[in-house]
Amino acid sequence: MTKTSTGGEDGRQALLWRLQAAMREASAQGVLISQTIADRAGLNASDLECLDLMQLQGPRTAGELARATGLTSGAITGLIDRLERAGYVARESDPTDRRRVVVRVRPESLTALNALYAPLQAASEDLNARYSDEDLALIAAFMERNIAMARDFIAGLKAAP
CATH class of the missing domain: 1.10.10.10 (Winged helix-like DNA-binding domain superfamily/Winged helix DNA-binding domain)
Structure with a gap:
């Protein structure tokens, strides 16, 4: 296991747990946002x-x-x-x-939906402005790999008996 500046293996495990917990909560929040927007629409x-x-x-x-x-x-x-x-x-x-x-x-039909998402879009833009282009490239690459992993996981679940 690679040691990091976060305090060795224990620090890395804590960081990995924090990352996994944040990803799970982000996924849950995404589901809840979708349900709320869908209900409104x-x-x-x-x-x-x-x-x-x-x-x-x-x-x-x-x-x-x-x-x-x-x-x-x-x-x-x-x-x-x-x-x-x-x-x-x-x-x-x-x-x-x-x-x-x-x-x-x-696209012309999306005006009302876009209006519902507008505050979230603005908050996302404010958050993204805090990061450098290099940071954003790293985050985007991580997310793209995570999406591919999720697709593979879903396909595996569907293929299993």
Whole structure:
């Protein structure tokens, strides 16, 4: 085990526990934020999170969304139907293959959601301003690796009997 300036192996263990506890609490807070925003927007939390994934990943087919979320094709169809009825997404012909349908977020529909998130976004910007570009690059790389680890974990759980 690598010793650190935090006081040797015991210091490192304490630091690792602190990091794990902070990550778990951040995850819990993220879930609670999503539920609160979803409640205010008249959505369920899963629909809100999938809408966010669609914003991040761009237009996708229902099958691609199912693979990205781990939801069944039936669940994704219902989710897309609900988001379409609420005006957040549109089904469109794939420009590269007219036989396929892609789901696209309608950015103009996000004004009310963006307003709900605005105070959190402003607080995040204030927090981020405290860190150097190098710090932010390290944090971003850590988070990206953590996301990949979480995806692998989910896939492993789903593959297990």
